[in-house]
Amino acid sequence: MTKSGHIFIIDDDDSMRISLSRMLSEVGYTVDHYQSGINFLKESLPISPAVILLDMQMPDMSGVELQQQLLALGRRTPIIFISGQSHPHQIVSSLKNGAIDFLFKPVKLEDLLIALSKALELDKQQLVQLSKELDIKQCFLTLTPREKEVCSLLVRGLLNKEIAVELGTVDATIKVHKARVMEKMHADSIQALVRMYLEADLVNA
Known part of the structure; x- marks a missing residue:
């Protein structure tokens, strides 16, 4: 039975990479593996839900360096680091940048499967949140x-009459704009509108 999730393995150790790939395929995950961070950046396609199993020490690009590049690219696939040995500052840096877990080689299958399950669940939640944010932004574009000006001022907590003064119009006109904003944004209250505005970062939209 295929498990729900895709695993990217990035490790310059051929035997480790192939062993992990075979082991995870046998328990039902779909797997792609890469011998370097550069190959991963060139060849991989974003998939969700997914997890990146990332070796910390690689010759062309360290795990932390790849993690930073992925963050810069906006790729939020959860990362689990695996390493034979690592400096404490590397571990701290990886966790500060959002790594889900840090496992030392040789990796125990039970520990790995627990970490993968947790990471995949996080990625599923991220996908749901991203879909929600996109829906909100699509509504905002209408x-x-x-x-949009009225929406921004409503979110700031201004009353209809205060918005009218701000925009140089009358209260009745603002009421019409407000009703259209609430309808188009599918918001049943100002609180809901504020929540959506913040969730989708509409201040920068």
Whole structure:
């Protein structure tokens, strides 16, 4: 039975990479493996839910360096580091940058499967959140420029009459704009509108 999730293995140790790939395939995961971070960046395609099993010490690019590049690219696939030996600052840096776990070689299958399950669940949650953010942004794009202004001021907590003064119009006009904003954004309250605005970072949209 195929498990729900894809595993990317990145390790310059051929025997470790092939062994992990075979082991995880046997328990039902789909697996791709790469011998370097550079190969991964060139060849891999984003998949979700997925996890990256990343060796810390590699000759062309360290695990932390690859992690930083992925963050810069906006790829948020959860990372589990595996390493034979690592300096404490590397471990701290990887965890600060969002690594899910850090396992030392030889990796115990039970520990690995627990870490993978946790990471895959996180990626599923991230996918749901990303989909929600995209839906909110699509709704926001349907607003007219004036409705976007009204939306921003509503989120800031201004009342209709205060928004009217701010925009140089009358209260009745703002009521119409507000009703259209709430309808287009599918918000049933100002609190819901504020929550969506913050979740999707609409201040920068």
